[in-house]
Amino acid sequence: MNTEIFKTKLEEEKKLIEEELGDIGRIDTSTGEWEATPESQSSPEADTNDLSDRTEDYEERSATMSTLNSRLEDVDLALDKIKNGNYGICESCGKEIEEERLKANASARTCTECMNK
């Protein structure tokens, strides 16, 4: 399998996720982990697209943040797998994940069959 295209996709996705995280949170310098920032710290000169984000309360930010964090973990894991040469192997049954599935979701950890179980 040509992992280069997936590597590029994953790196792009990682960048996007980190940008989204940067919109609603910041990295805690002591733990190195992302945390949601309180509403009051958001920039007042938000454009219209950001407005819905800005009006979300802190809990919603935290929920979004944990979703983004788990996506980021999956992406990091997939990038590790590429480095270690075991990318595209289903974590559940050990078979190769369908290339079509990886094209739709480059950080997929299981094959379609296991996902549907």
Ligand SMILES: [Zn+2]
């Ligand atoms: Zn499987």
